[in-house]
Structures are given as structure tokens and as C-alpha cells.
Amino acid sequence: MRAHEAGALHAEGYGGPPQWLPSPRDVNELMPQLWPGHVRRDEQGRLEVAGVDAVALARDFGTPAYVVDEDDFRSRARAFRDDMNAAFGAVCGGADIYYAGKAFLCTAVAQWVAQEGLFLDVCSGGELAVAQRVGFPAERIGMHGNNKSVAEIEAALRYGVGRLVIDSFDEIERVARIAGDLGVVAPVMIRVTPGVEAHTHEFIATAHEDQKFGFSLAGGQAYKAAERVLAEPGAMRLLGLHSHIGSQIFDTSGFEVAARRVLGLQARIGRDHGITLPELDLGGGFGIAYTSEHHPLTAAQLGAQMAGIVERESRAEGIEPPRISMEPGRAIAGPSTFTLYEVGTVKDVELDGGLRRTYVSVDGGMSDNVRTALYEADYSCTIANRSSEAGPALSRVVGKHCESGDIVVMDEYLPADLTPGDLVAVPGTGAYCRALSSQYNHVPRPPVVAVRDGRARVIVRRETVDDILALDVAD
Incomplete structure (x- = not known):
């Protein structure tokens, strides 16, 4: 897909969902192929990874944060090691x-x-x-x-x-x-x-x-x-x-x-x-x-x-x-990680033809995931701190940066009752997200938190404003 030279509003099909994105019957449902192996919803409807829920992760480590299912990463690494060795064993050892x-x-x-x-x-x-x-x-x-x-x-x-x-x-x-x-x-x-x-x-x-x-x-x-x-x-x-x-x-x-x-x-x-x-x-x-x-x-x-x-x-x-x-690289790291954000604002935008889109602004953006802006990459996301009985609303998840192209998820159905303070999680962010991250707008980069067997620990700490200012050399 290429942006129209006169702007996105002129692009073919703008305003509606892409063909591959059907309206869901249940906005809380997780598609297993998009998430690490140890992610599920707990009894309270919270997203949980390896026994640690999203609310606890946000409380203990803040948002945004990259959350890695360590055992998922390791199992994907072993699958490539073992399955490729088995396949090529009789061919070349x-x-x-x-x-x-x-x-x-x-x-x-x-x-x-x-x-x-x-x-x-x-x-x-x-x-x-x-x-x-x-x-x-x-x-x-x-x-x-x-x-x-x-x-x-x-x-x-x-x-x-x-x-x-x-x-x-x-x-x-x-x-x-x-x-x-x-x-x-x-x-x-x-x-x-x-x-x-x-x-x-x-x-x-x-x-x-x-x-x-x-x-x-x-x-x-x-x-x-x-x-x-x-x-x-x-x-x-x-x-x-x-x-x-x-x-x-x-x-x-x-x-x-x-x-x-x-x-x-x-x-x-x-x-x-x-x-x-x-x-x-x-x-x-x-x-x-x-x-x-x-x-x-x-x-x-x-x-x-x-x-x-x-x-x-x-x-x-x-x-x-x-x-x-x-x-x-991507095939091992990518699916093992999701990014956890907090919603800051939610607003509806009226489009031509009677269409409406809900813009969900989160506390990160293109500084922690530039792939949408760079490659027109598509992502999915879900509400992470609760389940919802509301119907689906076609949404665009955007960041806090001073760019109209600061988009995290171009198109997704999220609950119509999403509100500031809710948590959303974006899967598939283990590859080329932290690696391509920046300090745009002097926004510190998120931490990387590994979760295994009910325990979460920081493996890359959150960047601070002091870290950013430490690079400045005074006159």
C-alpha cells in the first residue's frame, strides 16, 4: 500500500476496515497465533502472561513496557534448532x-x-x-x-x-x-x-x-x-x-x-x-x-x-x-513479546460518507514501535486490564508524538467502552521494535520485562529523562 500523494484521505478504501479484518463477535477473544504461548485471560478478564497479569505488570513496571514470555522465546529457539537439524540431518548432517x-x-x-x-x-x-x-x-x-x-x-x-x-x-x-x-x-x-x-x-x-x-x-x-x-x-x-x-x-x-x-x-x-x-x-x-x-x-x-x-x-x-x-530473528523474538500501554484519550472522528473512527491515544508510539510508520506494518491489539461487554468499535491506536503518522495499530476492533486508564496490549512486538526505538520528542524508551513461571523481572531498564540529558554537552 502507498499513501496517496494528496494525503491519506484520498486513498482508495480509506475510512473502512481492511478486508482481512472482520468485526468480531467477542472483542475479548484472543487469537492464539498472535500471542506468546503462555498468554491467556484470567478469571477477571485480565490479560495474563506466565501467571502474571497485565494490571500487576503496569503497576510494578509502568507503561509502556515490552513484555517477553521467556519460555515462549526459548521454545521457538529450540524448535528452529531441533526441527531444522532433523530436516537437514540426512541431507547435509x-x-x-x-x-x-x-x-x-x-x-x-x-x-x-x-x-x-x-x-x-x-x-x-x-x-x-x-x-x-x-x-x-x-x-x-x-x-x-x-x-x-x-x-x-x-x-x-x-x-x-x-x-x-x-x-x-x-x-x-x-x-x-x-x-x-x-x-x-x-x-x-x-x-x-x-x-x-x-x-x-x-x-x-x-x-x-x-x-x-x-x-x-x-x-x-x-x-x-x-x-x-x-x-x-x-x-x-x-x-x-x-x-x-x-x-x-x-x-x-x-x-x-x-x-x-x-x-x-x-x-x-x-x-x-x-x-x-x-x-x-x-x-x-x-x-x-x-x-x-x-x-x-x-x-x-x-x-x-x-x-x-x-x-x-x-x-x-x-x-x-x-x-x-x-x-x-523475527520468527523467534517477534511472537514472544507484546507491548503494554495505558490509554490516555479516546475520541471519535467523523469521516466522509457517515463513517466514524475511534482514535485511541496511548502513552507510547512511534518511539517504541516505528514499524507502522516505516513499513506500513499492520498490528493487532486487545484490552488488557479487563473484559468488556460492549460492542466492537473500529479503532486506530495512536501514540503521543508530534506526528500524524504516529500510528501503532492502523485498524482494530476494540470495545466501544474503552476509556482513559484502560490498558491495551499489542502482540508481535519482540522484533524490530525495541531494536528500532528512538528518543523522539525526548520520550524515554520503555523497559523490557521478562516473565517466567509467575515471576517478572526487568532485563532492560526503562530509560529516564536523566539518561537523555546526560548526553548533552553544556557550552
Whole structure:
């Protein structure tokens, strides 16, 4: 969807609900696929996660707050680890699952990932520092980034990361020089853009040629990059190729095309240089259910389909299937978390054609979830502090920031008796919400609260105004 150039009021279909959003029979009903596994309504109608209700969470930690169901996060991590290993076991001995830290990373999450036996993908010196702080095993870390600094590359090599994903010819020279200075051999993969258009928003489709990541297959760039790496055997060891086609993807057709093209290049490099490249990374981007319109595949379904693709395409190229790795982030973190807000104002707005929309303003907004403004992302929400007997009212949940685009939930049916002081919860906010958060309007960022077995604890504290002012340097 694109905004009309004359403004949203002129856009086709403006004013009514989207086709995928039916009016509910019961505004209190929870759709299980949208919520963490341990969320339910208690006897009082309050939203409850792992034995702790929303009213208690708001009282003890304030709002807004990101609330993580720790066991849900861990179970999703284990599902990818176990189901992918099972699917790829007979094909290439298993699969290595790298949790994509860019989705959401803090020291507690890094510890969970390590304890559940996953690998970790980082893409900056800051994310690497989180891993180092908890002693994450270096050999289980991969480092991305299209513009890694000298300091970041040096830090990664000194720590001994298991792989650096190379993104440019400049970086090849940079890594070779730094590895030589340190007296180490850098294990590297080459990021390839295979020319696959993922069916997703253009800003999160990352495998078409006209974008900043990787080496294009067109014009032989990726092949030339491999030759450059292989020409530096004392400084770099080429593990294989890496491909990532985008985010929020719901089928494996794009992966099939990408795997065919990248395996073709991997086979060509092997034949021409008399070597075997032992690894292939197919990236991540697996979608989750933000609303009832989304129907994601399970880890087991993804594994079965992708293992079949790799086996088939490897056989067609006449090579042994390489060891596969993948990088789920959103699919693990996203569904495990909801954001809890307090309602500040409720007002009805009359629209053309006799339509009416209820605007529900909450105490957060685009500073804690910019995805709606950035990607036109859809979310769901529910009343969290009570159940309601009122009928449904088509609502738009908006934030407190000085932007008309400060929208948290574009369209949702909420109880018609919603009032200031009520709590609302927005599911699916574990990925790219805290990670993309800001201090816009000098609004402090919310805490991250993990809940497990009836106990809630802060794993990232709430930012304060003093934190923000501490960055100012007086004249």
C-alpha cells in the first residue's frame, strides 16, 4: 500500500476496515497465533502472561513496557534448532541456526540463545560487545554488516568469531590487511544478491540487485569476489556463500530460486578452483503472524521444504549438499513479546460518507514501535486490564508524538467502552521494535520485562529523562 500523494484521505478504501479484518463477535477473544504461548485471560478478564497479569505488570513496571514470555522465546529457539537439524540431518548432517540479533538483542537474550544451543548473528560492534559481555562462544558467532569499520573487524577477529560475511571489494582488502596484521586467517562467507524479489515491502527486500547489500550475480561480481578471497589464502578462508532474500516471507518459493542460483555459483567456484566450499547460508526473513491475515509456516514445515530444495538443487549441480545455516530473528523474538500501554484519550472522528473512527491515544508510539510508520506494518491489539461487554468499535491506536503518522495499530476492533486508564496490549512486538526505538520528542524508551513461571523481572531498564540529558554537552 502507498499513501496517496494528496494525503491519506484520498486513498482508495480509506475510512473502512481492511478486508482481512472482520468485526468480531467477542472483542475479548484472543487469537492464539498472535500471542506468546503462555498468554491467556484470567478469571477477571485480565490479560495474563506466565501467571502474571497485565494490571500487576503496569503497576510494578509502568507503561509502556515490552513484555517477553521467556519460555515462549526459548521454545521457538529450540524448535528452529531441533526441527531444522532433523530436516537437514540426512541431507547435509544438520543445520546451524544463527539467531539474528538485529531483531532484538540484550545480554539476557544473548544468554538465552547460548543456553539453547543456537549460534548468534551480529552486525555491529555494539552487538558483538553484547555477545562478548556474556561470554558467548566466539566460534558460534557470525558477523554481518555492509560497512564494517576497521575497529569492528579487528574486534571480531581478536575475539575469534566463526565467520565474517564479506559485503564489498573494499572489505575484502580491509579484512585481508587486518588479518595479516593480527597473524590470523579470517573465516569468511561472501554475501550474494541472487536477484530474487521477495514478496514483501521494498525496504525489507534485500536480494534484488539495486540495493546496498552484497555482490550481485549479474556481471559476475560475486564470482570475482570469491576469486579475490581465494587469492589471499594466508589471510582468509572461504567457507561458502551467503544469501538473504528479505523479511516477513511466508513461503519458500523465493528460497528455491535463490538456492538454485547460489548453489550454481558455489558449484562453479568449486569446479574452477578445485575446492569444496563446505557451507551455505540461506539467511532468514521467515514471517510471523501480526494479524489474522498472516499464516506463517512452522519451523518444521520450513525445514522440510528447504531441505528438499537444497538436496534437489545440489543434486542438479552434481555437488554434495553443503552444511546449511539460517538466521531466524523475527520468527523467534517477534511472537514472544507484546507491548503494554495505558490509554490516555479516546475520541471519535467523523469521516466522509457517515463513517466514524475511534482514535485511541496511548502513552507510547512511534518511539517504541516505528514499524507502522516505516513499513506500513499492520498490528493487532486487545484490552488488557479487563473484559468488556460492549460492542466492537473500529479503532486506530495512536501514540503521543508530534506526528500524524504516529500510528501503532492502523485498524482494530476494540470495545466501544474503552476509556482513559484502560490498558491495551499489542502482540508481535519482540522484533524490530525495541531494536528500532528512538528518543523522539525526548520520550524515554520503555523497559523490557521478562516473565517466567509467575515471576517478572526487568532485563532492560526503562530509560529516564536523566539518561537523555546526560548526553548533552553544556557550552
